[in-house]
Amino acid sequence: MRTEQPKMIYLKDYQAPEYLIDETHLTFELFEDHSLVHAQLVMRRNPARGPGLPPLVLDGQQLELLSVTLADQELSDGQYQLTENHLTLQPASETFTVDTSVRIHPETNTALEGLYKSGTMFCTQCEAEGFRKITYYLDRPDVMSKFTTTVVAEQHSYPVLLSNGNPIASGPGEDGRHWATWEDPFMKPAYLFALVAGDLWCVEDSFTTMTDRNVALRIYVEPENIDKCQHAMNSLKKSMRWDEEVYGREYDLDIFMIVAVNDFNMGAMENKGLNIFNSSAVLARAETATDAAHQRVEAIVAHEYFHNWSGNRVTCRDWFQLSLKEGFTVFRDSGFSADMNSATVKRIQDVAYLRTHQFAEDAGPMAHAVRPDSFIEISNFYTLTVYEKGSEVVGMIHTLLGAEGFRKGSDLYFERHDGQAVTCDDFIKAMEDANGVDLTQFKRWYSQAGTPRLAVSESYDAAAKTYRLTFRQSCPETPDKVEKLPFVIPVELGLLDSKGNEIALRLAGEASAQGTTRVISVTEAEQTFTFVDIAEQPLPSLLRGFSAPVKLTFPYNRDQLMFLMQHDSDGFNRWDAGQQLSVQVLQELIGQQQKGESLKLDPRLVSALRTVLSDESLDQAMVAEMLSLPGEAYLTEISEVADVDAIHIAREFARQQLAEGLFEALWLRYQANRDLSKKTPYVAEAEHFARRALQNIALSYLMLSGKPEVLAAALEQFETADNMTERLTALAVLVNSPFEEQKALALASFAEHFKDNPLVMDQWFSVQAGSTLPGGLQRVKALMQHPAFNIKNPNKVRALVGAFAGQNLINFHAADGSGYRFLADLVIELNGFNPQIASRQLAPLTRWRKYDSARQALMKGELERILASGQLSSDVYEVVSKSLA
Ligand code: TRP
Ligand code: ZN
Numbered sequence: 001m002r003t004e005q006p007k008m009i010y011l012k013d014y015q016a017p018e019y020l021i022d023e024t025h026l027t028f029e030l031f032e033d034h035s036l037v038h039a040q041l042v043m044r045r046n047p048a049r050g051p052g053l054p055p056l057v058l059d060g061q062q063l064e065l066l067s068v069t070l071a072d073q074e075l076s077d078g079q080y081q082l083t084e085n086h087l088t089l090q091p092a093s094e095t096f097t098v099d100t101s102v103r104i105h106p107e108t109n110t111a112l113e114g115l116y117k118s119g120t121m122f123c124t125q126c127e128a129e130g131f132r133k134i135t136y137y138l139d140r141p142d143v144m145s146k147f148t149t150t151v152v153a154e155q156h157s158y159p160v161l162l163s164n165g166n167p168i169a170s171g172p173g174e175d176g177r178h179w180a181t182w183e184d185p186f187m188k189p190a191y192l193f194a195l196v197a198g199d200l201w202c203v204e205d206s207f208t209t210m211t212d213r214n215v216a217l218r219i220y221v222e223p224e225n226i227d228k229c230q231h232a233m234n235s236l237k238k239s240m241r242w243d244e245e246v247y248g249r250e251y252d253l254d255i256f257m258i259v260a261v262n263d264f265n266m267g268a269m270e271n272k273g274l275n276i277f278n279s280s281a282v283l284a285r286a287e288t289a290t291d292a293a294h295q296r297v298e299a300i301v302a303h304e305y306f307h308n309w310s311g312n313r314v315t316c317r318d319w320f321q322l323s324l325k326e327g328f329t330v331f332r333d334s335g336f337s338a339d340m341n342s343a344t345v346k347r348i349q350d351v352a353y354l355r356t357h358q359f360a361e362d363a364g365p366m367a368h369a370v371r372p373d374s375f376i377e378i379s380n381f382y383t384l385t386v387y388e389k390g391s392e393v394v395g396m397i398h399t400l401l402g403a404e405g406f407r408k409g410s411d412l413y414f415e416r417h418d419g420q421a422v423t424c425d426d427f428i429k430a431m432e433d434a435n436g437v438d439l440t441q442f443k444r445w446y447s448q449a450g451t452p453r454l455a456v457s458e459s460y461d462a463a464a465k466t467y468r469l470t471f472r473q474s475c476p477e478t479p480d481k482v483e484k485l486p487f488v489i490p491v492e493l494g495l496l497d498s499k500g501n502e503i504a505l506r507l508a509g510e511a512s513a514q515g516t517t518r519v520i521s522v523t524e525a526e527q528t529f530t531f532v533d534i535a536e537q538p539l540p541s542l543l544r545g546f547s548a549p550v551k552l553t554f555p556y557n558r559d560q561l562m563f564l565m566q567h568d569s570d571g572f573n574r575w576d577a578g579q580q581l582s583v584q585v586l587q588e589l590i591g592q593q594q595k596g597e598s599l600k601l602d603p604r605l606v607s608a609l610r611t612v613l614s615d616e617s618l619d620q621a622m623v624a625e626m627l628s629l630p631g632e633a634y635l636t637e638i639s640e641v642a643d644v645d646a647i648h649i650a651r652e653f654a655r656q657q658l659a660e661g662l663f664e665a666l667w668l669r670y671q672a673n674r675d676l677s678k679k680t681p682y683v684a685e686a687e688h689f690a691r692r693a694l695q696n697i698a699l700s701y702l703m704l705s706g707k708p709e710v711l712a713a714a715l716e717q718f719e720t721a722d723n724m725t726e727r728l729t730a731l732a733v734l735v736n737s738p739f740e741e742q743k744a745l746a747l748a749s750f751a752e753h754f755k756d757n758p759l760v761m762d763q764w765f766s767v768q769a770g771s772t773l774p775g776g777l778q779r780v781k782a783l784m785q786h787p788a789f790n791i792k793n794p795n796k797v798r799a800l801v802g803a804f805a806g807q808n809l810i811n812f813h814a815a816d817g818s819g820y821r822f823l824a825d826l827v828i829e830l831n832g833f834n835p836q837i838a839s840r841q842l843a844p845l846t847r848w849r850k851y852d853s854a855r856q857a858l859m860k861g862e863l864e865r866i867l868a869s870g871q872l873s874s875d876v877y878e879v880v881s882k883s884l885a
Helices: 223-228 230-247 291-306 319-340 343-362 384-417 424-435 558-567 571-594 603-614 620-627 632-637 644-661 663-679 686-705 708-720 724-735 740-754 758-769 776-783 794-807 818-831 835-841 853-867 874-884
Strands: 019-030 035-045 056-059 064-070 086-089 095-104 114-118 121-125 144-154 160-163 166-172 177-189 195-198 201-208 214-221 255-261 274-278 453-461 466-474 489-496 518-522 526-531 539-542 551-553
Touching: 064 086, 121 255, 121 274, 144 160, 144 195, 160 177, 201 223, 201 230, 214 223, 214 230, 230 255, 230 291, 230 319, 255 291, 274 291, 291 319, 291 686, 291 724, 319 343, 319 384, 319 424, 343 384, 343 571, 343 620, 343 632, 384 424, 384 489, 384 518, 453 539, 466 489, 489 558, 539 558, 558 571, 558 603, 571 603, 571 620, 571 632, 571 644, 603 620, 603 644, 603 663, 620 686, 632 644, 644 663, 644 686, 663 686, 663 708, 686 708, 686 724, 708 724, 708 740, 724 740, 724 758, 740 758, 758 776, 758 794, 776 794, 776 818, 794 818, 794 835, 818 835, 818 853, 818 874, 835 874, 853 874
Parallel strands: 019 144, 214 255, 255 274, 453 551
Antiparallel strands: 019 035, 035 095, 056 086, 064 095, 114 121, 121 195, 144 177, 160 195, 166 177, 201 214, 453 466, 466 526, 489 518, 489 539
């Protein structure tokens, strides 16, 4: 908790550090009721800041200073200044050492930042500014140092002592204690520091790098989880190989470790040589983790591993550059996942996620550029914009330069900046220099917030055989800026003739056609492209593969969308045509509901999906994606004013109609896939994921029929499935069904069976929190009293409260404001012990401008109540105050 006023920090105020820390020698003495940290910093004046010896201002928070020594002289009280956040000393020479000893309290650290305890083990989380809660330091990413770390702890409870780099010595100590020393040969900023001490088992493997070096791979977990590490280990080895093959990047230490911890604020952390993971991002086996969880583990293991180059070897100069490492690394892990599974399905999932959540963020009060200009609390900027939109921005560079040009650029970037702390400009410069291009205008993607709109219109001249596409771009105002300059928007497109064949594309002025799909760059507010030799009125397929993170509109009618669904050669756009068709149909239903008319579903949606369902040549995962209607959150995002009830009623009505209209086809597909599942042992591979995805979405529709044979099938699947994907879907359809007795039995037997597995219990909580049946809030409140719930554990809060407020929109937005009151109470409570989680759970309330005036008033009222509730963390203060501004 702070006592100093939160203050805004600006990118324009950046200055290089006054001093550098060449070496950092740390000793940790871990005890049950406190820990001691001794730090020796070998320092010098930063030559880049010129002559003179200004005061040395070290960061430090919540530290009890025991002693401080400067240049071997222990300082007395008057020889240094100590404030809430800083320790200030006056060096007397250009080079000197600083020794400090502090006492800290990991055993009561509920914020899960700095050194803390998760269960019985000690662990750290330093990004972004947690190292200052461990020792006095220059806690900023442009101060890179060589670390040696000694950990001393009781031997019996903490047999495993880990830190970054290589183990260099260890031995017994006094009173049943022991110690180990680790040395990290690579210079790194403090945010990549890590320490772990605990009673852990490990799964071991090895990897031979492209230059034939042998790397030991270890995944450390609590003993009961030792059987759930194989999938993460396989994912790690695949990631290491992929980064060599696709980016030419080799691992650099002799050992790579992952530790799984149960209490973690985020997914995982890329500490050098010692990644610390939320256990939900490591542990996976068929019986306890769904297919989605397996894919998430694979992606996060890859993401953290890839950071070793994009983040660690080349790091960020300051936290405004966060997307330099995060956007690029998300882009890298998406490419990896696309290569390991179905690329089109991966793209569909990423885009659906971006459009629903990042677009909402970009349109809300916390909207910020990929490289923000200012922040109060950096922890609030680990956002969808920095990560996902940041990845899209890197992806557009890839699209503009092509795979080869992009690789040349990334090679130059790594070569030029290895061992440095750099900026997004340096990344762009490497891309420019390696390709001889100018990305000046493109860089607006880093500085302008908001989702651009791109309105496209056409005109065909039959006599001249020319086809003109006119693009008009604009970008809505965001809190940081009103006027926006035009972006560079790469639009990949194709033209279809009336038979659905692709037309050769020749722009006016070109000597010949250049393929049937190509990328044009829209760089002006309004721009027209003229295609020649077009023999008949074509149908455009625009923004293929979602080549830019924009809201594109084109006046397609429903028949044209159905045509694209069937004929577009771009798989992503086939799906997207289906989504656009669904949106049109759903918006029509929403309108009918609002006018009090009886609802009538356009039968074309049913027939379009019947065609999809009967196409045996389609990837089954693709079929499953096409059968999924746009979610309520997406329908909210695209509404001017979201009508919560009408959206829910319309979408449920459409689902019901589809279930009836497609019953036979769904039932056949369901049975075929379920039969295959019974005969085939579980495999975590794309083809199997696809089969189960289709089977499960089919079951969720079929259940809406209420037919006894479907209930029987769901129960059979629930009881006999050998994997969590099938079991959890069966549980979810029962929970959302009116079969009260079967539902209660299934929930009870599931909880009984899995009560000792916290990650499975998280899923049990989520399934219930997501049930849109009436009484949602009461169910959530009751579940908070369940013995498996623990408000101090972020996974539990996300599973129950996050799922309720983020996914169960009809219940969360109850007209009486009860959902809002509940969430505000919870945020106030969380603020007292875990500000990062409090601030994240707050997100749904920040979207108040989307709703009707009654709900707006209720949501604002709760935000005001939080603001007035007393001592707010900088995390919560920033989000609440910006939301009310
Ligand atoms: N760098 C981490 C990642 O992207 C993010 C992260 C992990 C983090 N833990 C955190 C960010 C705690 C802020 C606070 O993989
Ligand atoms: Zn990351």
